[in-house]
Amino acid sequence: MEQAEKETTLDHHGQDEELTPEDQMSAYTEAVKSGLYAKRSGLVGKYDNVRRYWEDEVTRIFLRPHLSKLIDRCRANMYRLRILDLGCGGADGYELLAGIRQRDADLRTTEVTMITDEILGLYKGVDLNEDLLDQARQIYGDNPKLSFEVGDFTKPLDCIRESKPFDLYFTSFGTFSHHNDDETAVQLLCDIASHVEDYCVVVCDWLGRWSYEWQDLWTNNLADLRNMDYVVSYIYDEEERELRRDSLEHLLLRVMSRQEADAIIKEASRRAGVEIRPLNFFDRSVITGRHMDTREYNRHAQPMRMAVNSLHETNIRTDLSSLTFNYVPKPGFDFINDYYEHLQMCWNTLVEHAAHLLTVFDEEKREFDPELEPVPASYPPALRDMMERLRLIVRGTGWLGYGLPRENIIEPQLGYALRYLVCNLQRGQGCGHGLVSVLEISKNGTSS
Ligand SMILES: C[S@@+](CC[C@H](N)C(=O)[O-])C[C@H]1O[C@@H](n2cnc3c(N)ncnc32)[C@H](O)[C@@H]1O
Numbered sequence: 001m002e003q004a005e006k007e008t009t010l011d012h013h014g015q016d017e018e019l020t021p022e023d024q025m026s027a028y029t030e031a032v033k034s035g036l037y038a039k040r041s042g043l044v045g046k047y048d049n050v051r052r053y054w055e056d057e058v059t060r061i062f063l064r065p066h067l068s069k070l071i072d073r074c075r076a077n078m079y080r081l082r083i084l085d086l087g088c089g090g091a092d093g094y095e096l097l098a099g100i101r102q103r104d105a106d107l108r109t110t111e112v113t114m115i116t117d118e119i120l121g122l123y124k125g126v127d128l129n130e131d132l133l134d135q136a137r138q139i140y141g142d143n144p145k146l147s148f149e150v151g152d153f154t155k156p157l158d159c160i161r162e163s164k165p166f167d168l169y170f171t172s173f174g175t176f177s178h179h180n181d182d183e184t185a186v187q188l189l190c191d192i193a194s195h196v197e198d199y200c201v202v203v204c205d206w207l208g209r210w211s212y213e214w215q216d217l218w219t220n221n222l223a224d225l226r227n228m229d230y231v232v233s234y235i236y237d238e239e240e241r242e243l244r245r246d247s248l249e250h251l252l253l254r255v256m257s258r259q260e261a262d263a264i265i266k267e268a269s270r271r272a273g274v275e276i277r278p279l280n281f282f283d284r285s286v287i288t289g290r291h292m293d294t295r296e297y298n299r300h301a302q303p304m305r306m307a308v309n310s311l312h313e314t315n316i317r318t319d320l321s322s323l324t325f326n327y328v329p330k331p332g333f334d335f336i337n338d339y340y341e342h343l344q345m346c347w348n349t350l351v352e353h354a355a356h357l358l359t360v361f362d363e364e365k366r367e368f369d370p371e372l373e374p375v376p377a378s379y380p381p382a383l384r385d386m387m388e389r390l391r392l393i394v395r396g397t398g399w400l401g402y403g404l405p406r407e408n409i410i411e412p413q414l415g416y417a418l419r420y421l422v423c424n425l426q427r428g429q430g431c432g433h434g435l436v437s438v439l440e441i442s443k444n445g446t447s448s
Helices: 002-018 021-033 049-077 092-098 130-140 156-160 182-195 212-217 238-243 258-272 304-311 334-360 381-397 405-425
Strands: 081-086 120-127 146-150 168-170 199-208 227-231 250-256 276-284 434-442
Touching: 049 081, 049 092, 049 199, 049 276, 049 304, 049 405, 049 434, 081 092, 081 156, 092 120, 092 168, 120 130, 130 146, 156 182, 182 199, 182 258, 182 434, 199 276, 258 276, 258 434, 304 405, 334 381, 334 405, 381 405
Parallel strands: 081 120, 081 168, 120 146, 168 199, 199 250
Antiparallel strands: 199 434, 227 250, 276 434
């Protein structure tokens, strides 16, 4: 009987009955090793909230009209879009491009991305780093339209010689600053110009020379500082950063102004004998670059990125005073000081307006009490628009109660309003963490 009972128990539970609590821990160990148990946070790390909701999205907004015209061109001529990503890393550039949405997608549309399976012919990523290429292959290796190859873009012909021409020659997130020597940047543009058959768009993504993050390094004699010693310390929080100080990675990266980029493009155009025409320059991450929080290169920098990350973090309430920006001017840089001081005034006015709206909104009456003063007509249009938008958002959602309307609706919308303001005020001069140039090469004279 005892034997029969034992067998019945085994029938029901099999080997599980034999497992000790320690044995069962292997399930958790496995889960942790898979990476899927990682405590991801939008407050820190490479893919923090500013990266996802500001930098990726803003780049997409600026690239959208150019990609749209390229796709129209492909459709008109009955061929599929071909993209070359130079310094593709783990394929972040592909994800950036694949996430560009159609401008006119309304609330009902579910197919919103511009690069559809039907239009994509080939995305080819080239990088020197085998580990990053492996990472890209692990994610996208099954897709026959995506290929990842080892290549050095400072020897451009090696990357493009074997391939048919591309429609888009692309770099992202500071990759063009890996040209420490301008000659290699000029040569790359020349080689692209000779490789392309008829028409293409080129995106050059540099580090901005005049970012407030590295104000200590600013110099009026540009020859004094061409490449900066860029320390990759920002991926850690403050405590870990200091613990790892001696083992942090350093990169030598070219800092670029609009003036210098223009000179490189002009020289490449002259040498190639083909017009390489700038279509757009934009400053990405002005006052919210990663080194604002580290203060590695500006003793006056404030942790603005941390404050904006908090605005976009679910269920977290932000102290809005942490968003107040105090620009400390650098003597001898009037043009740049004027720009930053104007930005500071507009930014802080919007932050104070948001704080005021939250203070005077009466949740029971669903009205502002006392009533709001009108926004001065003298304010810049982008600021006026965002102040009005925030008024509508607080009035429309401030009484909702459930779902934490301040943390989960109003604060992220304040983030988007600040993003809109900064994008409207940027001048594409190199005042952001990134300076992005969109260029076109047209051999038959037709422009996009
Ligand atoms: C700032 S990371 C950007 C990576 C990726 N494009 C992104 O947006 O996240 C720069 C990339 O350029 C690659 N790189 C640097 N110098 C290179 C070279 N001479 N040839 C090819 N790739 C290079 C690095 O390995 C790295 O993946």
